[in-house]
């Protein structure tokens with residue numbers, strides 16, 4: 001039975017990843033589901049158990065290093081091995097830097113999006129080496145092409161890429177693979193829950209959400225990448241194209257990035 005740890009499993013992409021892993025592998029998978037909301041994790045766990053998976057719920061704040069260690073310890077105590085760690089927990093933030101008075105939430109975002117993944121990965125490393133396992137980092141297209149209003153969020157995702165790209169090379173001799181996923185705009189509540197300039201939940205999205213990718217499609221693409229041990233999963237044709245365009249015409253990419261924002265949240 002393969003053992004998969006999934007952070008940010010209480011909602012959005014993480015919850016869908018858990019359900020699809022259970023549907024794909026049934027009794028062949030043990031899932032360790034982590035996030036802060038225990039009640040929502042239990043609901044996701046019930047769906048996964050109904051599909052035949054063994055599930056352990058581990059309430060975790062990935063912004064706290066001791067919680068990350070406890071998560072990995074709990075997985076080992078329960079199942080004795082770790083085959084995959086999916087670092088998916090994350091939050092969003094949207095504000096122009098000039099509108100931010102207190103940068104405290106920039107640090108919080110870094111602790112959740114970057115350090116949470118670093119702490120979980122560090123604690124899981126010996127176990128992943130033993131199993132010649134798989135690491136997944138859920139980054140973002142905003143970690144390839146920086147977006148205005150995203151000086152906090154894009155920074156966390158660029159940093160995440162640097163960490164996992166370096167680690168990929170270190171782990172290759174041990175047979176551990178690193179898959180970095182770059183979703184575009186996916187239909188979840190992330191932007192509503194994300195920080196506004198004052199560090200409160202934004203309650204609205206600053207992006208044009210038309211054409212957002214269904215969460216089911218995003219989760220399927222990530223799991224296909226995990227299964228095939230792909231080095232990266234860049235979602236949407238626009239995402240793949242912008243990566244190349246950035247090399248050839250970076251100024252044009254800046255203008256396109258600006259267009260992704262709704263008019264009322266553009267730089268003034």
Ligand SMILES: NC(=O)c1ccc[n+]([C@@H]2O[C@H](COP(=O)([O-])OP(=O)(O)OC[C@H]3O[C@@H](n4cnc5c(N)ncnc54)[C@H](OP(=O)(O)O)[C@@H]3O)[C@@H](O)[C@H]2O)c1
Nearest residue numbers: 008010011012013035036037061062089090140186188190
């Ligand atoms: N949706 C998109 O358009 C999109 C695009 C690109 C990349 N992504 C990335 O995809 C990942 C998942 O996003 P999503 O859209 O599924 O967001 P979501 O619907 O808001 O879900 C976020 C998940 O992360 C968990 N989480 C947040 N803070 C946490 C913390 N401190 N400790 C532990 N868990 C925490 C949340 O659970 P609790 O609140 O219960 O802790 C929830 O389960 C994120 O890394 C995000 O940056 C999303």
